Amino acid sequence: MEKIIDIEEQIIELTNFYKKLKYKKIQRAIYIIYGELEFKTVSPEVVRGKYNVEIQVTKRFPSEVPSVKEVGGIIPEDFHKNDSETLCLGVETEIKLFLRNTPNLLKFVNSFVVPYFYSFKIWQKTGNFPFGERPHFVNGIIEFYKEFLLLNNLSSIINILKYIYNKGDLNGYCRCPCGSGKNINECFHQEKLKELSKINIKDDLYYIYWYYNKINGKRKKPIIFPLTLENFEKLYGNKNK
Ligand SMILES: [Zn+2]
Numbered sequence: 660m661e662k663i664i665d666i667e668e669q670i671i672e673l674t675n676f677y678k679k680l681k682y683k684k685i686q687r688a689i690y691i692i693y694g695e696l697e698f699k700t701v702s703p704e705v706v707r708g709k710y711n712v713e714i715q716v717t718k719r720f721p722s723e724v725p726s727v728k729e730v731g732g733i734i735p736e737d738f739h740k741n742d743s744e745t746l747c748l749g750v751e752t753e754i755k756l757f758l759r760n761t762p763n764l765l766k767f768v769n770s771f772v773v774p775y776f777y778s779f780k781i782w783q784k785t786g787n788f789p790f791g792e793r794p795h796f797v798n799g800i801i802e803f804y805k806e807f808l809l810l811n812n813l814s815s816i817i818n819i820l821k822y823i824y825n826k827g828d829l830n831g832y833c834r835c836p837c838g839s840g841k842n843i844n845e846c847f848h849q850e851k852l853k854e855l856s857k858i859n860i861k862d863d864l865y866y867i868y869w870y871y872n873k874i875n876g877k878r879k880k881p882i883i884f885p886l887t888l889e890n891f892e893k894l895y896g897n898k899n900k
Pocket residue numbers: 739740747748749793794795
């Protein structure tokens with residue numbers, strides 16, 4: 660059973676912790692949390708920071724990842740930002756997996772937003788990223804899956820994502836799609852596959868497959884944007900067939 664999240668309760672918990680944050684409801688299901696996010700980290704280094712933020716969170720949290728903007732003009736445009744000026748807090752799938760296990764707004768802010776600003780401060784001072792840095796777009800997604808699945812091979816990663824997209828059996832005695840030759844219940848991927856099956860990996864599969872075809876010189880299939888289910892199925896077939 661999915662736990663019901665009371666988003667207002669979570670926002671109140673967040674604004675009680677970060678006292679200079681306020682919130683307002685802008686539509687029936689959309690909230691904006693705004694004001695100063697003032698923090699002090701103790702590890703790995705003592706860093707104090709104050710940033711004006713605008714966090715948009717919807718009632719679909721945690722399935723929908725909150726978007727965060729820095730509105731004080733401190734974070735430069737070429738630092739990790741998405742097209743829409745929101746902060747690039749990491750690979751979306753990685754954040755979604757975190758939120759599946761930890762569906763809490765305050766912990767989201769403490770685990771992604773504060774470390775983002777912390778990294779920015781350290782980067783300003785030293786030119787280094789204290790927690791490493793993921794590349795943008797498809798390369799970041801691939802890097803994440805390589806680490807998460809402990810696989811180096813793109814086609815194995817694609818096979819795993821296809822298996823999940825097609826809702827393959829995760830408990831039975833089928834071979835693990837990683838190519839190890841082991842059954843799923845004997846391969847260390849079983850738990851990873853179960854975790855991934857709880858979130859929507861369709862976009863990741865699409866992008867990685869597109870990239871794979873590109874680097875292998877197979878451009879037979881056109882890329883159709885926007886990425887809709889309909890377009891995806893035109894390319895890769897219907898999962899029910
Ligand atoms: Zn980024």
